[in-house]
Amino acid sequence: LHFVNDEVAEGFALDALKSSHPIEVEIDNPNELDEIYDSITYAKSNSVNRMLCNYLGEDVFQKGLRIYLNRFKYGNAVTEDLWNAHSEASGQDVKTLMSSWTKQMGFPLVSVQQTVDGNKRVLKLTQKRFIADGTADENNSVWQVPITASTSADPSVIKHRMLMKEREQEFVIEGVKP
The missing domain is CATH 1.10.390.10 (Neutral Protease Domain 2)
Structure with a gap:
C-alpha cells in the first residue's frame, strides 16, 4: 500500500x-x-x-x-x-x-465504453495523454497499455489479458453473464 x-x-x-x-x-x-x-x-x-x-x-x-x-x-x-x-x-x-x-513522457488516460451483447462484453477503449493543466497533447502520444480483466464471480483472478496498441481499440470478452 x-x-x-x-x-x-x-x-x-x-x-x-x-x-x-x-x-x-x-x-x-x-x-x-x-x-x-x-x-x-x-x-x-x-x-x-x-x-x-x-x-x-x-x-x-x-x-x-x-x-x-x-x-x-x-x-x-x-x-x-x-x-x-x-x-x-x-x-x-x-x-x-x-x-x-x-521513451515518451506522460501517461495515458484510458476511457472505457461497454456494451452488452448476450454473453459478450464489447469494450471500446480510448486513450489520450493526461496532462494536469488540461491542455492537448501536441505529440499525439500512444502507449501500449496492458489491460487485465476479472469477473465478479472471482475478482481476485485475472481472466483476460489484452494489450491496447492503438488510440482506440475494441476488445470482446465472451462468457460474461448479462
Missing part, C-alpha cells in the same frame, strides 16, 4: 506536467546525470515494472528477471537487455510494449 500511496501518486503527479521527461533520455555529458535522475525516473520506473509484472504474471516476470540477472551478472546491460529477457520468458514483444512507456 505504501508503494501505491507514495510512489505511484508522486510519479503520476510529476509525469502529468507538460515539463515531464521520459524515463530514458540521451545524455551528452556526465554532468547531466543529476538532472535526469529524479522522482519521475524512479517512481515511473517502479510503476511501469509493476505494470509489466501484473500483465505477464508474477511467475513469468520473475523468470524474466532471473534470465536477465544471470545473463548480465558480471557485465553491463542496457534497458533493451531487460526487455529481451522478459520477452524470452513470456514469448511476447516486451520491448515494444515497454518502450512506449520509457
